Amino acid sequence: MAQPRVVVVGAGPAGVRCAEALVAAGIRPTLIDENRRDGGQIYRRQPESFSRPYSKLYGTEAARAAAIHSTFESLRGQIDYLPQTLVWNIEGHSLYLVRESRHITLTFDALVLCTGATDRLMPVKGWNLAGTYSLGGAQVALKSQACAIGNEVVFVGTGALLYLVAAQYQQAGARVRAVLDTAPWSARAGALPSLLAAPATLWKGLLLALKLRSAGVPVYTGIEPLEILGTAENGVSGISFKDSGGRVVELRCDAVALGYHLRPETQLADLARCNFYFDPSTRQWLPQVDPDGRTSVSGVYLAGDGARIRGANAAENSGRLAALAVLQDLGQAPAVDTVAALRGSLEKLDRFAQGLSQAFPWPAQHAGRLSDDTVVCRCESVSVGELRQVIQQTGACESNRAKAFSRVGMGRCQGRYCGHAAAEIIAHAANVPIEQVGRLRGQAPVKPLQIAAVESASLPASVEEAK
């Protein structure tokens, strides 16, 4: 019998561990990744010509990064690796890829989506000014290009990544003007029992915060951002916010990094027609998965942050678990102990993730207070006021309906960056519960697709043979 074709999308920690477990079971998976090099976002590798040491690039996570990279290197001969390849659509058990501006169709028996996460964003007036980056974007600039986003950077938002990126900038020699956290200090106390599920990670987080403080970086908690200041010509020149006491504070800076924790990249799961459910604790729609990563669609699995935000360590284990689920569904009996151990560790990390979302909550309440002239959808340049007006005039209170009338979420990001905030604005303006607002339906292409890229190419020889 021909070998089953197992395709893994994403070469971050989840994808690499998944591929590793598949190879160990005698399968030659196809590993597709959009990036030039493996590692995903968190363990993103620098260009070959750069020579910064791991300790400098990954800090406390250097050993884990090295382990993932060396595992990937050791797998190279046993997998079909397609870097710089975009999966732009899925239909049934066929993937539609673009590689080097050529189109490829690839069929699969099992598909493991390890598509990771991007920043979860809440607009703030002025966030469309040059010099505003997402936290993830600020981190990519540093890791991949050894660049800071500005000379004097303010970090705004909430979540672990806020402190991590600020600390990385500080360490790299950038001037961190301040860290502005929307979460009140008190939220952390309530989250402590859950956070103790992963004491080592908690300790690392506390050390980061201490390091920033001892470096003299002002850290404000319980703030509300008011405006990123500046001009269209010269970009960011400062930021104003309300501190926890309600006083308006203005800081000068030339760049702002913004982010409120992460959101899973679920467009491929959506195109594969997986079911989604509303998660009230994080106020977002997530793909349904069983503890091992099986979705509602037979043959489609999710692992890592692309399923649910649980962090890099959980990604590795969920990648392994998804591989074992694939093997089991293909008729190979998995080692019961391994599955149990992996599930056990994931349960702990689940609790920790819940603690994080409790300690650093998504500031839904800010959406209702955004000024009308704040841009909500940057792709289509739609203001909060225009969205509110559409809701008022048309009665549209469902995301896709509001999108049809207002263009919010219609642009090149398809609402990945504005969708959550737009949903909160709609819920507030129409006075309906957030779950009733629904979620923006994903449409192909997952990322912009060049029209000329439709000429077919053939697959690399080894992938072709496996067909």
Next chain:
Amino acid sequence: MSVGIGRPQAVSDVVIVGGGIMGSSCALFLRQRGLTVSLVERGLVGQQASGVNFGNVRRQGRPLMQLPLANRAIASWRRMKELVGMDVEYLQVGHVRVCYRDRPELVEEFERYAREARAYELDLEILSGVAMRARFPYLGNEVLAASYSLHDGHANPRLVAPAFGRAARRAGAAVFENTHIVNVEKEGADFRVTSDDGRVFRAPVLVVTAGAWGNLLSTQFGEPVDLVARGPTMCVTEPVPYSIRPSTGVFTPVEQETVYFRQITRGNLIIGGGTRGPAYPDSCRAYVRPENTLRQLKQIQRLAPALGRLNIIRVWSGIEGYMPDGLPVLGPSERVPGLYYAFGFSGSGFQIGPGVGETLAELIQTGTTTIPLEAYRMARFSSAPRGGCVASRAS
């Protein structure tokens, strides 16, 4: 079969089932004529074919006998802002139909159509060679000739039917969204229209403007039609500077080659046509087949090669009802007095939509219309003698 005993949800002069552009414009025109109206829509007004189509507002290429209807519609399009109270992005920027070098015989067809259409106030200019390239420099080398309609154009379909629905509501129509009609019957002088949750709508006149779902209702009156639901293959590019004004499409007998595009003033190019995909009326979903998108993007580069450098950012589809001969059923039922149909527009109902709504309203109120509807009769599908059962069935 009687459901929902007790007071009906609504009693009116007319019940319209289906809130697309046909039904919602009909509701508004009926209100303007003073009739009371209930407009009932399974989902949200303008959500399916009326909202997802390409957005051509063209008369060019329509069958000649349809031009009076198209001309009536044009009058509405030209005063749309006043009619529905908002800008629906209607642009009268022209419409270009081209044929390729491998089908030179189509030039004669362009010329014949242009000659005959003149009688219907549709002026077309046939261009080729240097004149065509100077006027439409974006056309590819394979293009042989172009037929240009100066006064056609395009509009934003996502806005139009909902705007008609709101205008109808403001004018006094009762609009019921998320109301799925499962049973229609005539009870004495009135129609009794029942939703899946047991609500009842009554009126002496029933209009079925239910698009791809129209057949489910006409069948209940013994008038089934061979309707097939399909989904258009649509996509849109990133915005680039606004530079191509006319809506442009290919005229060919080959479905796969029939692609078209238009640019909107904010810069995006909307691309449609080619092979249509499957649609599922029961679940109200239609999906774009990736293979169809790939074919469409190949074809669009034959029409306008420069488009190859653009990125598409989104595809979409929706549910359209196709008839065997590509023409809708439009006009009174052959069997049941007081019953009117307007569905099965086969992917080309958007431009004529307001004309259909206005004509139905006229027909319902006055019993007659100057617009020729002969070609759209339900009876064209049956071998039974025309109107043979009307007298015996109506009671």
